[in-house]
Amino acid sequence: MTKRQATQEPCPVMRTVDLVGDRWTLLILRDAFDGPCRFSQLQRSLGIAKNILSDRLAGLVDAGILTTEPAADSSAYQAYALTDKGRDLFDVIIALRQWGEQYAFDPGEEYRPLIDQTTGEPLRHVAFTREDGSAVQPSETTLGELRPIGAAAR
Amino acid sequence: MTKRQATQEPCPVMRTVDLVGDRWTLLILRDAFDGPCRFSQLQRSLGIAKNILSDRLAGLVDAGILTTEPAADSSAYQAYALTDKGRDLFDVIIALRQWGEQYAFDPGEEYRPLIDQTTGEPLRHVAFTREDGSAVQPSETTLGELRPIGAAAR
């Protein structure tokens, strides 16, 4: 399964995985949610090789998930910032984070929490809910037939 | 950054990505949410090489995300089913799916929706909400200091 083939598949999960589903890309996005990032800043934060970072950033910009903008701190250089499309990946990052907090640490181990600024406390126990506020359970869902993306009955 | 190094990192996102953040693993999980899967079933569905599938399944079982259980249809063979730990990855898959539906298809392209059986309609517009029902925005969050996972003040 190559990158090009995955783009033909009708499964939304596979298409998304194809765009952002590798170790470095997801971690770049994690950092990007803190605000616009400089190249060297990302490199230090992630411990990634420069050529790989360059490659991933180019891919994200190409996909319309990141944009380059003038860096805030004087210099003539650029910073990488999320587009609206990129910002909508927030749920993906949050979902990964929450699962990790619950299952990927031993008791007493240190972790870096995400703070909810409206409460000042770590963000916890958020869940996917329908518009009526009810949580969606895996057992309540099933895969449907193929249908056009833009169809009226949604 | 090797697999072993990532397991030392304090970032929950990285730890989760380290366990399930590759193309095949996420797609195996996607299928697993439809119910227990046989080996050959996964292989056909994903178009994955048998040795790779074998490797990924072993990793998921090892991580406690999948278990083997007797296959439903008579045979002496096994099926791979989600554990509770695995079922809690539902939010991750949903988040990937939703983003893909919104951004990874051209208008009119066909996609395979996830049906909400409580309504019979495709699942749409679910969002991460706090316990009070309010949606969490990226701009409302910030990374906190390192702290123990099991600490009281949470």
Add this chain to the structure above:
DNA sequence: CCGTATCCATTCCGATACTG
């Protein structure tokens, strides 16, 4: 400071063959 280009080691992946 921000990347690109190159080299080399490692890993990943798919195809095939083989075993119980």
Add this chain to the structure above:
DNA sequence: CAGTATCGGAATGGATACGG
């Protein structure tokens, strides 16, 4: 059917050197 073993090619990753 459910894997394991092996092999070659492709992609990935890190280090370094180099140019804007």
